Amino acid sequence: MSNLQWKLALCAAVFIVFFGVGVYPILATRYNLPAPGWLSDRQLKLGLDLKGGVHLVMRVQTDDALRVKTEQDSGRLQEELKRRSVPATVAIQDVTTFRVDGVPPAQDQAFRQAAEQESIDFERGTGTNGSYTFAMRPNIAQALREEAVVQARQTIERRVNELGVTEPSIAQQGADQILVQLPGVSDVDRAKEVIGSPGMLELKLVEQGPSPSREDVLRTTGGVVPPDMEVLSGGREAAAGGGPMYYLVRRVAAVTGQDLRSARVQLDENNMPAVGFTLNASGSAAFSRVTGENVGRYLAIVLDKTVQSAPTINSRIAGDGQIAGGFTQEEAQNLALILRSGALPATLTYLQQQTIGPTLGADSIRAGILASLAGLLLIVAFLLVYYKLSGINAIVALVMNLIILLGMMAYAGAVMTLPGIAGFILTIGIGVDSNVLIFERIKEELDAGKGVKAAINSGFSRVFLTLVDTHIAGFIAAAFLFQFGTGPIRGFAVTLTFGLISNLFTSTFISKTLFEAVLSGRRQVQALSI
């Protein structure tokens, strides 16, 4: 094969590959043509703004995770001091620091040993008069924060998958933000509830209560909460009318949601929806021990620090339990889903929320496509009038450009958004510019008295460097957009980058090959239709 035939073969191959990846799957879905699964999976996806759906940005309150760590470690130190009978008080100051006061000088050595054993993740300040400040080491705090965000993202992923959303997108954004996109979802409130509920289940023995007021519940303890206990209120009773009930419960839970094996919706004895759960082996062992030892007492089922219900323990219970509390069917379903996917390590606050109804998206896509086609047709008409037959060459290059762009986006799994459509229009603009630059240069060379073939050759080679310069400038702009932009701007940057690559190829290689192919048969070319 000659050089030209190789070039033509390459053009055809590029066309087939990119048409197959980028355009054929769209046509296949539309007109029910056969398409292999691996190909239709790659089909260009529509973004939220075109398809409709929910877009949420939330911040993970990573302080929560630090607070838990501070509470745990200070608690362990307190127990250790008790065991070594060092009379000192431990008090939490803020999320990363706690204080120990009243260490007798004689027992300073014992205290130091206990602290080194239990609080290695904390920096111990120099003690004055038996008082010490413990501050969490910065690298530990940083690691905990990062871990909390990753865990939150994974939990949200599980929950969203349980919701059955197709093609959701869940991504970390910045240090502590999580972006969730749920295409096709319109019930934003349910989505927010399922994603944002802490989902922390605890089973705790009730020491006192239920009582109608906080004072009542503390009567036997003299009005103060014992250090290893806490007062919780019930939420459900309040909703059913009447005030909330108060419970004095142990701070340490008998069983937590971490020991859960499964959770599902079932009916309680009153035929109301309830959530049944099954514990795993270690959870079952602990649960059956606690229930066996405390028959006749109340067991509080605590969800996110609110008592859902507090049934009496009638007998030893092995591995199954039920959370009843006057749920609606949907509430019960949500709760079962949240329990199955595990607790969030920290609370989430919503920073941004966007819902796009499917009609709105359809309107936008229709308008965007109409506008693109109108622009394209005007340009095609202009190219044909102004550049005559060579205009066809430019149009072929332009269409190839769009096909390659579609193919690249589909292959990379990029998502088509409104700014993405704008990126398409820009690609058309840049493509036309490249062709115009080359053609104008060819005209100049022809005017300067060159032969047709020489004019074409030097037109292309002269403009090539200009094109490289302008396209690299475009890449630089796109890179910054991608690096510093968010969501839609990134989509735009991706489209622009692919557009620049495909344009450089089509306007220099394909367009030139077409000229060569047309002129190849003739020995002496007198005039060029340009």
Next chain:
Amino acid sequence: MHIFKDTNFNFLRWRWQAMLLSALVIGAGFFVILTRGIPLGVEFSGGTNLIIRFTAPVSEDQIRTALQSIPFEVQKYGEPESNQMLIRLPQTQQAEEAGNLSADVPKVDQLLKAANMPAFKIEGTEIVGPTVGAELRRQAIYATLLSMLGITAWIAFRFRVSFALGSIIATFHDVFVTLALLAFFGYEMSLNVIAAMLTMVGYSMNDMIVIFDRVRENTRLQKREPLETAINTSLNQTLTRTLITSGTVFISVMALYLFGGEVLEGFAFTMLAGTIATTYSGWFIAPSLAIMLSSKPSAAPARAVADGASGARAKGEGAGGGALEQPSRKSKSQRKARAT
């Protein structure tokens, strides 16, 4: 067909008038921005946007009466026959801290239902807390400035520092002129407008690179001529190309403006304004600045010619001269080989 043939406009002669005109437009724009402020889109200012589709036509006044107890703005949205309204509510810091970002939505829903309006459906909501708003604002400014710096560095590397300085000032000029036009016509700053601005920065630099590229070529061919003449020649040589390119971009963006729907309107307007600004500055502002910043205009061309003898050829034959990187003798012989 030729739009222009062998033109010889003296672009640089009008540099002072052009700069005066630009200064006036930018000054007026700044006046409007300082007195009225640039309205920020919901993604930058924070707040709530609701798009509500009614089953029958409603007027803005009906909505104003229905929602008089809360602060808001209302305008028609989309095509008139779609009966859609855009309602915008400001948002306070408290809402985000209290964790009920979307508290305003049910309130509007209730008030509209109570007000005996035609049946409606909330088609879309966009709620942005103040934190994200401030973050996006900062990011957008960073992205714009850094991408401009990046391209400037590229131009300085490929051409000369005075060209790079000229082009970055001209690009700032384009951004300011576009901002001024946005302010005159009361468009609000949204992420889409920022995307359009960045595109425009890219186009503006693209335009200047094409022109500077030609200047570089011409100064090599005619090294005795002053830079001013070379720039003028280059501007005239690329005149048709600039006009066609700007024209086609203008046409396709105009289509976007007319048919692209509400969401793309701000984007399209920015692009329209930007196309005019970049074309104008590519002709009148950037080259003038490049000349003013080249310390010794008469000595400058000689510096650009690094590869000796080939530069001395006459203009007609000189069309065979190569690019800066390659000695042009080599590229000429290559071309000969390909041409035959």
